[in-house]
Amino acid sequence: MLSFFALSSILLFSSALIAGDAAALADASSIKRRDVSAHGTLTFTYPSPNITRATINNGPVNYVDQFFIADVLDFLTPLQNVSNSTPKVVIFDSSNPHFWIGQIDMTSLATPITTEKKQLGANYVKFTTLLQNITSTIFIAEIDGQAFGAGNEIAAQMDMRFVGPKARTGSFEEALGLIAGGGGQTFLGTIIGKAKAMEYLLAVKTFDGPTGEALGLFNKYYDNSTELKLSVLQLAQRIALFPRVALNQTKAVLSFLDPPSNAFNSDFNAFYEIEQLPEEQANVRKFLELSANQTANRFELGLGESIMALYGLWNGSPTS
Numbered sequence: 027m028l029s030f031f032a033l034s035s036i037l038l039f040s041s042a043l044i045a046g047d048a049a050a051l052a053d054a055s056s057i058k059r060r061d062v063s064a065h066g067t068l069t070f071t072y073p074s075p076n077i078t079r080a081t082i083n084n085g086p087v088n089y090v091d092q093f094f095i096a097d098v099l100d101f102l103t104p105l106q107n108v109s110n111s112t113p114k115v116v117i118f119d120s121s122n123p124h125f126w127i128g129q130i131d132m133t134s135l136a137t138p139i140t141t142e143k144k145q146l147g148a149n150y151v152k153f154t155t156l157l158q159n160i161t162s163t164i165f166i167a168e169i170d171g172q173a174f175g176a177g178n179e180i181a182a183q184m185d186m187r188f189v190g191p192k193a194r195t196g197s198f199e200e201a202l203g204l205i206a207g208g209g210g211q212t213f214l215g216t217i218i219g220k221a222k223a224m225e226y227l228l229a230v231k232t233f234d235g236p237t238g239e240a241l242g243l244f245n246k247y248y249d250n251s252t253e254l255k256l257s258v259l260q261l262a263q264r265i266a267l268f269p270r271v272a273l274n275q276t277k278a279v280l281s282f283l284d285p286p287s288n289a290f291n292s293d294f295n296a297f298y299e300i301e302q303l304p305e306e307q308a309n310v311r312k313f314l315e316l317s318a319n320q321t322a323n324r325f326e327l328g329l330g331e332s333i334m335a336l337y338g339l340w341n342g343s344p345t346s
């Protein structure tokens with residue numbers, strides 16, 4: 027633990043210095059450079075002029091609630107208007123030692139589904155769609171923690187995923203009788219193929235670093251957190267040197283490999299129908315109970331295996 031904190035303070039210190047330089051260079055451009063999002067769930071640093079690092083920090087499990095969704099939407103929306111100051115690469119990392127991005131705010135899935143809860147879902151789709159629609163910026167997930175449920179779905183919708191020793195991702199939805207209906211199923215199918223996607227989705231299996239790398243879900247796995255950070259930054263810096271027009275055309279043309287948007291839309295609608303069924307609602311409430319309302323307890327730290335507690339098949343270990 028000591029060494030972890032020493033290391034993070036060195037990293038924080040040096041990135042603060044670099045961010046200071048970048049801020050001094052920033053001109054009065056159309057994209058305002060901010061240090062922190064409106065609700066505080068994202069912190070921005072600027073490791074070099076064409077690169078933005080968005081560091082996620084939202085509660086004990088970095089969950090996807092209305093505030094996080096609003097902050098990401100607010101960050102991505104202006105990137106549609108491309109100018110010289112638009113970042114060519116955005117790296118999403120996390121300051122939470124255990125979680126990259128957690129699951130959705132499960133209280134938003136508990137019936138009754140209000141207008142407010144529906145809006146949360148709609149805004150979630152809006153921002154994940156922007157990860158594709160914005161073709162002039164490359165989105166990199168730098169994952170060194172857990173990403174189950176929505177976190178895994180969001181990662182799958184970014185352009186690349188690099189992971190460190192603490193990365194463990196997956197979808198636990200099927201165990202609740204739900205589906206990874208926010209892009210998780212469709213994008214996973216596109217990335218790793220139908221057969222593997224079905225295996226991991228239906229059986230609620232976890233991707234650790236080496237497994238995810240072997241399946242092509244992760245671009246690369248690093249067994250050293252510092253090397254993950256350094257390598258992702260080096261890659262981003264290399265990409266950021268080259269003219270934007272080519273970057274944009276490459277991302278735009280490769281979008282023919284994205285899952286069809288009608289599949290995405292019908293899955294999202296199916297999600298809200300399925301999740302309001304009685305067995306699913308009981309499981310949503312059980313999830314909130316087991317996780318003590320989405321806190322970093324043994325259950326949350328043990329995802330995705332701990333979800334087997336719903337079937338009396340979890341031995342209580344955080345990382346089994």
Ligand SMILES: *[C@@H]1O[C@H](CO)[C@@H](O)[C@H](O)[C@H]1NC(C)=O
Nearest residue numbers: 056102103104105106107108
């Ligand atoms: C793009 O820029 C125009 C002109 O400044 C502005 O009216 C519009 O709201 C911007 N759109 C987005 C999505 O930021």
Ligand SMILES: *[C@@H]1O[C@H](CO)[C@@H](O)[C@H](O)[C@H]1NC(C)=O
Nearest residue numbers: 106152153155156158159287
């Ligand atoms: C994203 O692009 C698709 C297809 O080009 C379009 O139908 C959709 O309206 C766009 N969505 C947003 C949020 O810009």
Ligand SMILES: *[C@@H]1O[C@H](CO)[C@@H](O)[C@H](O)[C@H]1NC(C)=O
Nearest residue numbers: 248249250251252253254256
């Ligand atoms: C991780 O990588 C860094 C940078 O290359 C190195 O200084 C450090 O010793 C490595 N840590 C371990 C545990 O190997």
Ligand SMILES: *[C@@H]1O[C@H](CO)[C@@H](O)[C@H](O)[C@H]1NC(C)=O
Nearest residue numbers: 074075076266267268269270
């Ligand atoms: C940033 O992008 C611009 C425009 O393509 C380019 O001229 C510049 O060299 C890039 N700077 C860095 C540090 O990558």
Ligand SMILES: *[C@@H]1O[C@H](CO)[C@@H](O)[C@H](O)[C@H]1NC(C)=O
Nearest residue numbers: 108161162271274275278279
């Ligand atoms: C990006 O590429 C697409 C597809 O060719 C094109 O429609 C769009 O105008 C390009 N955007 C920029 C900012 O170059």
Ligand SMILES: *[C@@H]1O[C@H](CO)[C@@H](O)[C@H](O)[C@H]1NC(C)=O
Nearest residue numbers: 314315316317318319320321
């Ligand atoms: C979880 O939240 C519910 C509703 O707000 C509350 O009744 C319950 O006591 C909370 N449980 C824990 C363990 O905090």
